[in-house]
Amino acid sequence: MTKAPSRARPKTVADVARAANVSKATAARVLGGYGVVSDTVRASVTAAAKALDYRPNELARSMTTGRSDIIGVVVGDIENPFFSLAVRGISDAAKAAGFNVILANSGEKIEAEKAAVRLLIGKRVDGLIVTPSESRDITHLRDIHRSGRPLALLDRALPELDVDTVTVDDREAAIRATRVLIDAGHRNIAYVTAVEGNGHEYFDLRQIYTSSVRERIDGFLAACRDAGIDRPERHVRLGATSFEATRRLADELLSGSERPTAILASDSVIALEILRAIRQRGMRIPDDISLITFHDADWTGVTTPPITVVDQPVYALGHTVAELLIRRLKGDIKPPERLVLRTAIINRGSVGPPPVRW
Amino acid sequence: MTKAPSRARPKTVADVARAANVSKATAARVLGGYGVVSDTVRASVTAAAKALDYRPNELARSMTTGRSDIIGVVVGDIENPFFSLAVRGISDAAKAAGFNVILANSGEKIEAEKAAVRLLIGKRVDGLIVTPSESRDITHLRDIHRSGRPLALLDRALPELDVDTVTVDDREAAIRATRVLIDAGHRNIAYVTAVEGNGHEYFDLRQIYTSSVRERIDGFLAACRDAGIDRPERHVRLGATSFEATRRLADELLSGSERPTAILASDSVIALEILRAIRQRGMRIPDDISLITFHDADWTGVTTPPITVVDQPVYALGHTVAELLIRRLKGDIKPPERLVLRTAIINRGSVGPPPVRW
DNA sequence: CTACATGCTGAGACCGGTCTCTTTTGTAAG
DNA sequence: CTTACAAAAGAGACCGGTCTCAGCATGTAG
Numbered sequence: 001m002t003k004a005p006s007r008a009r010p011k012t013v014a015d016v017a018r019a020a021n022v023s024k025a026t027a028a029r030v031l032g033g034y035g036v037v038s039d040t041v042r043a044s045v046t047a048a049a050k051a052l053d054y055r056p057n058e059l060a061r062s063m064t065t066g067r068s069d070i071i072g073v074v075v076g077d078i079e080n081p082f083f084s085l086a087v088r089g090i091s092d093a094a095k096a097a098g099f100n101v102i103l104a105n106s107g108e109k110i111e112a113e114k115a116a117v118r119l120l121i122g123k124r125v126d127g128l129i130v131t132p133s134e135s136r137d138i139t140h141l142r143d144i145h146r147s148g149r150p151l152a153l154l155d156r157a158l159p160e161l162d163v164d165t166v167t168v169d170d171r172e173a174a175i176r177a178t179r180v181l182i183d184a185g186h187r188n189i190a191y192v193t194a195v196e197g198n199g200h201e202y203f204d205l206r207q208i209y210t211s212s213v214r215e216r217i218d219g220f221l222a223a224c225r226d227a228g229i230d231r232p233e234r235h236v237r238l239g240a241t242s243f244e245a246t247r248r249l250a251d252e253l254l255s256g257s258e259r260p261t262a263i264l265a266s267d268s269v270i271a272l273e274i275l276r277a278i279r280q281r282g283m284r285i286p287d288d289i290s291l292i293t294f295h296d297a298d299w300t301g302v303t304t305p306p307i308t309v310v311d312q313p314v315y316a317l318g319h320t321v322a323e324l325l326i327r328r329l330k331g332d333i334k335p336p337e338r339l340v341l342r343t344a345i346i347n348r349g350s351v352g353p354p355p356v357r358w
Numbered sequence: 359m360t361k362a363p364s365r366a367r368p369k370t371v372a373d374v375a376r377a378a379n380v381s382k383a384t385a386a387r388v389l390g391g392y393g394v395v396s397d398t399v400r401a402s403v404t405a406a407a408k409a410l411d412y413r414p415n416e417l418a419r420s421m422t423t424g425r426s427d428i429i430g431v432v433v434g435d436i437e438n439p440f441f442s443l444a445v446r447g448i449s450d451a452a453k454a455a456g457f458n459v460i461l462a463n464s465g466e467k468i469e470a471e472k473a474a475v476r477l478l479i480g481k482r483v484d485g486l487i488v489t490p491s492e493s494r495d496i497t498h499l500r501d502i503h504r505s506g507r508p509l510a511l512l513d514r515a516l517p518e519l520d521v522d523t524v525t526v527d528d529r530e531a532a533i534r535a536t537r538v539l540i541d542a543g544h545r546n547i548a549y550v551t552a553v554e555g556n557g558h559e560y561f562d563l564r565q566i567y568t569s570s571v572r573e574r575i576d577g578f579l580a581a582c583r584d585a586g587i588d589r590p591e592r593h594v595r596l597g598a599t600s601f602e603a604t605r606r607l608a609d610e611l612l613s614g615s616e617r618p619t620a621i622l623a624s625d626s627v628i629a630l631e632i633l634r635a636i637r638q639r640g641m642r643i644p645d646d647i648s649l650i651t652f653h654d655a656d657w658t659g660v661t662t663p664p665i666t667v668v669d670q671p672v673y674a675l676g677h678t679v680a681e682l683l684i685r686r687l688k689g690d691i692k693p694p695e696r697l698v699l700r701t702a703i704i705n706r707g708s709v710g711p712p713p714v715r716w
Numbered sequence: 717c718t719a720c721a722t723g724c725t726g727a728g729a730c731c732g733g734t735c736t737c738t739t740t741t742g743t744a745a746g
Numbered sequence: 747c748t749t750a751c752a753a754a755a756g757a758g759a760c761c762g763g764t765c766t767c768a769g770c771a772t773g774t775a776g
Contacts, residue, residue: 010505012762023726028764035765038724058480059426060762063417064731079446084437091463100477103461105449119458122416143411147368275660299657302633370732381756386734393735396754418732422761 011054020048031056062124070100071325072120072128075154076108080269082295082314083131086154089318090129097326099126108133108196108241114140121147127325131155134209150328154321157211157338164324165338166317170212173310173343174219177264177292180308180345182227185353186262186290190235190253191220192246192274193266203238216266216294235260240270250277254289261354262290268297271307286352296346305349313341369410378406389414420482428458429683430478430486433512434466438627440653440672441489444512447676448487455684457484466491466554466599472498479505485683489513492567508686512679515569515696522682523696524675528570531668531701532577535622535650538666538703540585543711544620544648548593548611549578550604550632551624561596574624574652593618598628608635612647619712620648626655629665644710654704663707671699 017027029035030045106113224232265271271293375385387393462474566572582590623629629651
């Protein structure tokens with residue numbers, strides 16, 4: 001039987017000091033590992049601390065020091081394997097440097113993102129890593145910066161915000177992926193992405209407030225135009241923000257009269273849902289339709305056929321941005337860096353020539 | 359150009375009080391939303407706070423109140439979709455009740471788990487949810503409990519620790535899954551699981567210190583013995599703790615002279631690696647080998663054939679344990695509950711009769 | 717023997733909130 | 747015009763650490 005929750009007040013420095021017959025200041029020096037103390041006193045304080053089972057109150061500590069050794073991370077969606085892997089990169093880098101990580105989910109909602117930032121700032125994290133869900137409303141990010149706390153951006157850049165940023169070459173990646181499809185003979189290629197949009201069809205690039213999404217669409221369009229494809233923007237589909245939405249989008253796409261012969265998906269979660277829709281209609285990849293997706297999610301290698309992907313250095317993305325932030329936390333005052341990591345296409349079996357119609 | 363990190367000292371209650379020409383106590387009442395203040399004063403304080411861009415210092419706040427409105431969560435591996443989904447369940451329940459969540463990863467290492475618990479306790483979280491990585495060394499968990507902070511256990515029970523616990527019917531689930539294979543005619547079934555073990559082959563159930571793992575193995579063995587299978591423990595493989603280890607295990611299994619005709623995997627990450635190994639050898643499912651895995655990971659439905667799985671109510675697992683903890687945080691003093699959620703088999707296409715040899 | 721540097725310890729302010737207790741103010745009854 | 751009493755505002759202690767500064771003892775050089 002475990003002891004009843006006695007709510008025993010945790011021991012404090014003062015308690016230890018009393019037990020060791022020294023002043024609070026001296027006990028604090030030993031316990032906090034600063035200043036200078038004689039060996040004899042150190043020993044007796046340490047002994048008293050152990051006897052009382054003393055644990056420092058990190059709250060009080062970081063209230064006076066102003067440091068918490070914590071990095072706050074706000075990501076769009078932890079359930080997306082893209083982010084969980086990036087977070088591991090961040091955690092590993094943080095741990096190596098003696099920092100801890102607090103994670104908060106924004107669900108890609110600007111309001112939740114603001115709330116998360118407010119929370120983390122309130123908890124006095126030393127610095128933040130954010131995946132900004134949009135570029136229109138960034139006052140909360142400006143505030144972080146203004147409060148003197150370092151901020152670093154992950155996966156999405158904000159031109160107006162001059163802070164350390166790590167992204168991938170989204171535009172290039174989209175061009176290369178699109179070219180793979182074009183080279184295979186496709187002319188009717190759909191691009192499906194997760195950004196919230198008003199209306200799925202027509203759009204203006206300036207309506208896309210997430211840099212990575214915009215870059216990719218831009219690359220997609222460029223590659224299409226380059227190949228002489230007419231009005232490629234007709235085939236861009238926005239709004240794949242949930243299972244259901246993606247499913248609806250995919251169904252529309254596959255049943256329409258101008259059914260694409262190839263689809264490019266902007267992340268593996270979307271691709272999976274599209275794949276399901278394709279399967280359900282009894283269509284075959286790559287004979288009936290070709291598919292490429294961003295993010296080399298682990299399952300993409302085990303489907304039949306395996307899926308051709310844009311391989312992003314996700315772990316490195318997280319690891320690098322954390323390193324940048326930590327460097328800043330340690331007092332580096334170099335001008336902000338904007339790193340762009342390279343992606344690569346992994347050719348597997350999901351791309352073939354377009355089907356010949358009657 | 360954003361303003362240089364001016365390191366402007368954040369505004370405090372005292373600053374606001376001064377600006378509004380009231381006492382610190384009064385300003386605090388308005389800002390903290392407690393006590394009673396006249397409407398006029400409230401208005402002027404609020405205005406001053408806005409003008410100064412005041413943000414409360416949660417650290418200082420929770421230092422005096424003793425509450426932080428934070429739930430600490432320690433899970434084995436955030437990258438495992440099982441845990442990310444459970445964490446979403448926790449987060450949703452927490453958010454609904456006005457709590458925030460701090461996440462820490464133990465990597466299934468007991469030392470990291472202890473460090474994480476120490477950190478969270480130090481940060482004075484209000485309560486903890488832990489997925490204990492083993493049952494031998496639980497002093498740190500006892501300590502949480504002793505310090506008066508509520509603790510709840512997720513997915514893994516500890517008989518010696520009488521706290522709120524939510525698990526699934528692991529033993530039953532394993533029995534049912536094994537029966538599916540037995541009913542299909544299999545007699546040589548391997549069970550592959552992730553627990554750290556000294557030696558992969560022989561083992562004693564008492565050597566398994568993770569309750570869910572033990573329960574499942576127990577169920578597997580029971581079902582096998584029930585079917586008259588001789589020494590089924592020969593076919594239990596421990597140690598699938600990493601990509602590489604799992605791969606090695608799978609290769610051994612598939613190349614051995616007593617190659618199993620069916621495999622039961624204890625989680626989807628393991629199953630995926632086994633699937634890869636099977637594919638690479640050119641073997642086909644279910645003709646050459648049958649496969650069932652715990653956890654209805656999203657990819658299991660899109661492979662060819664789709665994989666038969668043990669569907670665990672993962673989201674509910676997280677949601678429920680969080681609710682239990684929150685109830686306790688709100689002062690409920692009922693005796694601890696141990697909830698066991700039900701699982702179900704989803705029959706898909708990865709189980710067939712064993713192949714006939716020559 | 718005095719002067720001064722050095723090492724160690726103690727006293728107490730401080731961080732930014734909360735909260736108790738006291739004082740002031742406003743209002744209505746006598 | 748008091749008096750009574752509630753409502754509102756203020757003063758200051760407190761939480762548990764850190765950190766500055768002062769004090770004291772000892773060591774060493776002049």
